[in-house]
Amino acid sequence: MKTGEECGCCMRKGFTRRPRALRDDAGRAADGIPKPQVRNYITPAGLERLRDEHRFLLSRERPAMTEVVAWAAGNGDRSENADYQYGKRRLREIDRRIRFLTKRIRAAEVVDPERPRSGRAATHIFFGATVRYATGAGEEREVRIVGADEVDLDRNHISWMSPLGRALMKRGPGDAVVFRAPGGVNRIEIRDVRYERVPSEPFVEPPGAQAARAREDVPPS
Numbered sequence: 352m353k354t355g356e357e358c359g360c361c362m363r364k365g366f367t368r369r370p371r372a373l374r375d376d377a378g379r380a381a382d383g384i385p386k387p388q389v390r391n392y393i394t395p396a397g398l399e400r401l402r403d404e405h406r407f408l409l410s411r412e413r414p415a416m417t418e419v420v421a422w423a424a425g426n427g428d429r430s431e432n433a434d435y436q437y438g439k440r441r442l443r444e445i446d447r448r449i450r451f452l453t454k455r456i457r458a459a460e461v462v463d464p465e466r467p468r469s470g471r472a473a474t475h476i477f478f479g480a481t482v483r484y485a486t487g488a489g490e491e492r493e494v495r496i497v498g499a500d501e502v503d504l505d506r507n508h509i510s511w512m513s514p515l516g517r518a519l520m521k522r523g524p525g526d527a528v529v530f531r532a533p534g535g536v537n538r539i540e541i542r543d544v545r546y547e548r549v550p551s552e553p554f555v556e557p558p559g560a561q562a563a564r565a566r567e568d569v570p571p572s
Contacts, residue, residue, distance in 0.1 A: 390458070390460055391455055391458040391459050391460060391498065391499070391500070392460050392462050392478045392498050392511060393459050393460070393461060393462070393497075393498035393500060393501065394461070394462065394463065394464060394479060394497060394498065394501060394549045394551065395461055395463055396501075396548075396549060396550065396551035397497060397498055397500055397501040397549075397551055398456070398459050398461055399551075399553075400500075400501075400551055400552070400553060400554045401452055401455055401456055401459070401500060402456060403553065403554035404448075404452060404554045405449065405452040405453065405456060407554065407556065407562070408445055408448060408449050408452070409449055411562040412445060412560055412561055412562045413442070413445050413446075413449070415560075415561040415562045415564075416438060416441055416442050416445060416561045417442065419434065419438045419561060420435060420438035420439060420442060422434075423435035423438055441561070455500060462478045462479050463479070464479030464480070464481075464546045464547060464548060464549055465546065465547065465548050468546060471521075471523075473546065474523055474524070474544060475521055475522060475523040475544060476496065476519045476520055476521060476522050476523070476541070476544050477496075477520065477521070478496055478497075478498075478511050479495075479496060479497070479546060479549060480495070480496045480519075480544055480545070480546060481493065481494075481495050481496075481544070481545050481546065481547055481549070482494050482495075482496065482519055482541060482543070482544055483541075483542045483543040483544075484528075484539045484540060484541050484542055485539060485540045485542055486537075486539055487537070487538045487539070491542065492507070493507060494507045494508070494509050494515070494519075495507060495508045495509070495549050496509065496510075496511050496516055496519065496520075497509070497510065497511070497549055498510065498511065499511075499512060501549075501551060503551075503552070506550075506552075508549070514530050514531060514532050515530055515532070517530070518530035519541070522541055523541065523544060524541050524542060524543055524544055525540070525541065526540070526541045527539070527540050527541075528540070528541065
């Protein structure tokens with residue numbers, strides 16, 4: 352592997368964040384000590400996606416799974432009832448996800464990349480920026496700086512808290528940036544910074560959702 356130059360593997364790893372310590376609903380880490388909360392910056396499209404998923408789980412998926420659990424509960428011994436055990440486990444997963452989304456939505460600080468900017472805010476890299484840069488080998492790439500809930504490596508949407516995201520912050524065209532990723536040290540040069548709408552894949556009902564199966568079980572009128 353080349354040293355001092357960027358390769359696709361180490362850059363891809365550099366986009367991701369290190370896992371945080373486990374927290375409970377009060378925001379305490381595993382040692383019980385309250386930890387400061389990181390601001391949940393997010394684009395308008397990213398927040399809408401979170402809200403759509405939250406709405407789906409709360410109003411459709413959870414009620415559909417609750418019906419399954421109620422049906423399974425009436426089929427004999429619950430301790431040996433696979434449908435009942437699966438349904439209860441799935442309900443717990445749904446409830447955990449609903450709690451997580453609720454907290455993320457409440458903590459969201461929306462930053463619209465399309466809002467008018469002036470001075471350094473228009474020419475340098477901050478949250479929501481689309482950045483074109485050259486690698487040490489001269490290859491040009493482009494990334495968008497988004498929130499932790501919007502990361503999409505297939506579309507080059509990286510978190511502002513990732514190693515590369517942090518290294519790019521407040522830099523401008525012509526600046527050389529050196530950052531450390533799991534694959535080694537990388538050097539890039541910023542070519543262009545612009546602010547535009549950051550597209551986001553809309554939330555879609557996941558395959559195998561109980562809500563979809565419930566619809567299929569409804570006889571035609």
